[in-house]
Amino acid sequence: MAARPAAGLGLFGAPQPAAGGPPVCSRKGCRNDAVWQLLWNNPRIHTPERRKAWASCPDHVEWFEEYLRDRGLWKETLPLTADRPMETR
Template sequence: MSGPLSAAPQGGTDLDHVCSAKGCRAAAVHAVVWNNPKLHTADRRKVWLACNDHQKSLADFVALRGFLIEVVPVGQLADTDG
């Protein structure tokens, strides 16, 4: 993940939420939440951030492996996600 999950200042943009897709620098609006049970405890929630263009491909990548938990708007992430 690229940075803290704090909300952007009112009226501003959150430059910390950048898409996790390789080479993409677009603002992330989706959070792909996943967990690899071979590496992480059951309560661990890993997050990849995604712009509109990469949300499906990033979610499909982890879903294919059985790791996808959910896809939510970035604003719904908790401080413990990441």
């Protein structure tokens, strides 16, 4: 019997960097280059200082922020630049 995917995880893809390129947007089906990172934390399962990150293209950054804010998970949105790569801690 195949394992069922966790609820809600079908909305997002894992940010996979192109060979030498920036990460791609985490929104499912979007393959655009990410220029934003949205830092978030689920207080039910993460310590307060823990940060997870989703990558976003300009078209989906507002969607991600709204999704995370509605659930009380959003912490910060930062640009993805050479001097500020994807943050997770």
